[in-house]
Amino acid sequence: MDDLQSDVPHSARMYDYLLGGTDNFAADRAAVEQLVAAFPSIRDLARENRKFLVRAVRHLAAERGIDQFLDIGAGLPTSPNIHEIAPAARVVYVDRDPLVLRYGRERRATYVGADLRDPDSLRAATDLLDLTRPVALSLVAILHFLPDSAGPLGVVHQLMDALPSGSALVLSHSTEDVNGEEVRRAGEVYTRQGIEVRFRSAAEVLRFFDGLDLLDPGLVPLHAWRPDGPPDSDPPTGMYAAVGVKLGA
Numbered sequence: 001m002d003d004l005q006s007d008v009p010h011s012a013r014m015y016d017y018l019l020g021g022t023d024n025f026a027a028d029r030a031a032v033e034q035l036v037a038a039f040p041s042i043r044d045l046a047r048e049n050r051k052f053l054v055r056a057v058r059h060l061a062a063e064r065g066i067d068q069f070l071d072i073g074a075g076l077p078t079s080p081n082i083h084e085i086a087p088a089a090r091v092v093y094v095d096r097d098p099l100v101l102r103y104g105r106e107r108r109a110t111y112v113g114a115d116l117r118d119p120d121s122l123r124a125a126t127d128l129l130d131l132t133r134p135v136a137l138s139l140v141a142i143l144h145f146l147p148d149s150a151g152p153l154g155v156v157h158q159l160m161d162a163l164p165s166g167s168a169l170v171l172s173h174s175t176e177d178v179n180g181e182e183v184r185r186a187g188e189v190y191t192r193q194g195i196e197v198r199f200r201s202a203a204e205v206l207r208f209f210d211g212l213d214l215l216d217p218g219l220v221p222l223h224a225w226r227p228d229g230p231p232d233s234d235p236p237t238g239m240y241a242a243v244g245v246k247l248g249a
Contacts (some may be wrong), residue, residue: 018046038185061086073142134166212244
């Protein structure tokens with residue numbers, strides 16, 4: 001597990017700052033300012049990503065009756081978080097950043113220290129859930145930090161294979177398919193900070209949903225996944241979102 005290195009930017013703390021949070025350090029803020037210079041609408045994109053999570057959780061809880069959520073790469077606590085959107089649900093948050101774990105536990109949420117790149121380390125989290133009933137697995141804005149060498153497809157498929165029928169995958173992922181030049185510049189900022197990123201095409205992102213039933217409207221830009229109302233005239237782009245459900249055998 002990572003040591004707390006306040007002088008080194010961390011993706012979770014950078015995301016917190018993008019959303020206007022205060023659980024971050026000067027190194028994170030400086031890195032985000034470089035991101036904003038490279039990709040001016042990235043703050044709006046981060047907010048759209050959060051809105052997508054809210055809508056997806058709300059749908060799965062209210063319309064599909066899912067009352068267990070496993071949020072991997074949860075990041076620093078941000079309101080509304082899953083346990084606030086679905087207050088009757090059992091929610092387990094997973095992250096490997098010590099600051100995330102400390103702040104999450106201070107808020108009396110269930111946080112488990114584990115690494116998505118090591119599925120065996122996730123057993124402590126899944127042991128807290130009833131795997132005889134459906135679970136919603138949230139991988140929101142995390143997989144683009146896994147290079148192909150980490151085998152992200154295999155990791156996701158292994159996680160979903162362990163969940164029962166009726167479970168769901170909630171996923172968002174950065175892409176160069178739209179707004180490509182600014183996304184590439186943002187990627188260069190991450191790389192300079194020592195944070196590896198791998199942006200994927202629509203076809204590549206869809207492979208994470210192999211064997212799942214994609215809910216309408218399928219794989220779309222963040223703002224287009226079941227919006228609550230008409231989108232802004234110029235919504236930020238650069239990330240895909242989708243929700244898939246595991247059907248019965």
